[in-house]
Amino acid sequence: MPCCLPVCYAQRVMRIFVALDLDPAIRERIQKFVEEIRTTVPDARWISGEFLHVTLKFIGEQPDAAISQIEASLRSIQAEPFPVSFNGTGFFPTPRAARVFWIRIQAEDGLTRLAKTIDESLARIGLPKEDRAFSPHLTLARARGGSGAPGRRKDDKSNRQFATLLEFLATYPAPDFGTMSAREFFLYRSQLSSKGSQYTKIARFELQPAII
Numbered sequence: 001m002p003c004c005l006p007v008c009y010a011q012r013v014m015r016i017f018v019a020l021d022l023d024p025a026i027r028e029r030i031q032k033f034v035e036e037i038r039t040t041v042p043d044a045r046w047i048s049g050e051f052l053h054v055t056l057k058f059i060g061e062q063p064d065a066a067i068s069q070i071e072a073s074l075r076s077i078q079a080e081p082f083p084v085s086f087n088g089t090g091f092f093p094t095p096r097a098a099r100v101f102w103i104r105i106q107a108e109d110g111l112t113r114l115a116k117t118i119d120e121s122l123a124r125i126g127l128p129k130e131d132r133a134f135s136p137h138l139t140l141a142r143a144r145g146g147s148g149a150p151g152r153r154k155d156d157k158s159n160r161q162f163a164t165l166l167e168f169l170a171t172y173p174a175p176d177f178g179t180m181s182a183r184e185f186f187l188y189r190s191q192l193s194s195k196g197s198q199y200t201k202i203a204r205f206e207l208q209p210a211i212i
Contacts, residue, residue, distance in 0.1 A: 013061045015190045016202070018074065018118055019053040020111075022138075023180040026086055027052060030103065030177050034140060040164040044101070044141040051199045054084070054105060054138055056115045056185060059127060071203045073121045074187060081207045082110025086138060086177040089169060091162060098162040102137040103177065110182065111136050114207075118185075183207050 022030070031049035038046055062070065085106040091098035105111065115134045123129045143161045187203040 012064050014064065014067065014202075015061050015192075016059045016067070016070070017055055017188050017190060018057040018059065018185060019055045019188055020084070020182055020185050021201075022052055022054070022086075023178075026178045026180055029175075030086070030138075030140075033175055033177070037165060037168060038141075040168050041101075041141060041162055043144050043161055045144055046141045047139055051197070052138060052140075053186075053188070053199065054111070054136065056111075057118045057122065057130070059122070067202070069125055070122065070127075071187060073125050074118065074185075074203070074205050077114075077117055077121055077205065078209065079114050079117060079207050080110070080209045081181055081183045082107060082114075083179050084111060084182050085179040088174050088176075089140075090137070091166075092137075095162070095166055098166075099143045100139055101141040101162060101165065102139050103175075105136040105138060107136065107182070114182075114185070 027049060030052060034046065034049065038044075059070070086103050087106065088104035090102055090104060092100040092102065112134050115136075119130050184204055184206050186201045186205070189200045189202050191198045191200070
């Protein structure tokens, strides 16, 4: 039976997503990098270092009654641990019309396979499948005003908010934040506040190979 039932106004809902957490050493290197560059774009919405994560599946608002079924579906997933590297930076949708500033992620096929497995597992309990190809990245900042969506839009135009950062990065060596071993992923709750989004882990899922 699908978990995505119509939300009753009497029910409490949670805005949730699935993601990898970062190793502390990698998080610290990224935070130091952000401290160096954030003054070049003071008007951007920078992600707080403690909340950095690699999104695997955005689920959206779900009633409390659906959370246990989602957790059960995620707990059934079997996947091998895999290495994840964080290096280089980029902009969505383009540097000239940038709305999102991000760090590049390299994980061979492990990360893409895990995201696909999560998507397929949740589809079996009624959650919509992704309609776009998985594009792994670590968001650091979003431009203020307008949409923060990464995809191209018909009304895209030159955005000067990130212009100074672009000039700085042109003279800055491509950053390498290191490699970690992904051995677990989490179900997160997202709460919006005047200080931005706040993320809380509500369930942990260990990566382990399939039992033959």
